[in-house]
Amino acid sequence: MRAEAKGERRGRGKAQNGREAAEFETDDMDERIIAALRQNGRIANRDLARDMGVNEATVRTRLRRLEEANMLRVVAMRDLSAMGFEYLAPVGVQVKGRAATAVGEELARLERVITVNVAIGTHDLEIQVVSSSLAEMEELLTNVIAKIDGVERLFPSLALKVLKYNPEWAPL
Template identity: 25%
Template sequence: MAKALDTIDRRILKALVANGRLSNAELAKEVGLSASPCWQRVKRMEDEGIIAGYTTLLDHRALGVGETVMVEVQLEHHDARSLEVLTEAMAKIPEVLEIYLMAGDFDFFLKIAVSGTQGVEEFLREKLFRVPGLRHSKSNFSLRCVKQVAAYVPD
């Protein structure tokens, strides 16, 4: 069973969310610990799965895929196999950034990064619409990202 997070653990998590490139020494200084206990806490949170991994946020606009599109997907059937087929197909597509299984008016919510309306059309026609069992999709274009965080650390 995972150990309950204390104030220092939460400060470590918040510091890492703000800057995942902090060295252990920098992190320890920021949260008021010496290096060894800081490293032990980080290691424990990694082992317990609280820290699931480390990544780099990219500027998609600078990479030529600056349009973020949210795609709502409805399936014909709601059996386990249909859900699995769509999930596996979308997970293999690099421009699909996030996949959510939903409750409500649609079955899946996809977040994709593409290059303009042509990129959206190609994604829909060449990738999404080829998945068997798809009933309907609806695309919503993001005008601008107003907030982007990698994670939320509750107090």
């Protein structure tokens, strides 16, 4: 196996049919395209090509290759603060009497629950909840989430200030 060149990144994407794709390498140009799309997901291929000093066909081909390997997806992301969600709470959930996955699937259907992860460790599930007020957060935690069948105990925290949130790795 050859050593990776500087700036080259390896990954294994999933093909559109869900099967594992062949090993895929991104280079500096791919990373520059991705970085530009992080800044402006609506930039035209023509403008992106001009900014990068390449022709539009090169950008189009590379984007198609990244998308087909499921290494890149351009999506709209909500700005939670701009939408009025001033409170973010990471919550550990202990489950009893029901499969953690089943409880997690039910939690995932709640609009204000923005992430659900099955975990190993102290908590069976780790979730994130958003709300527009502390009263709404209290209602969600005590009268909605805590009442779901299988939820034994909640371990909520309240994010006072989000210092880093890296949306480039989401959604999964």
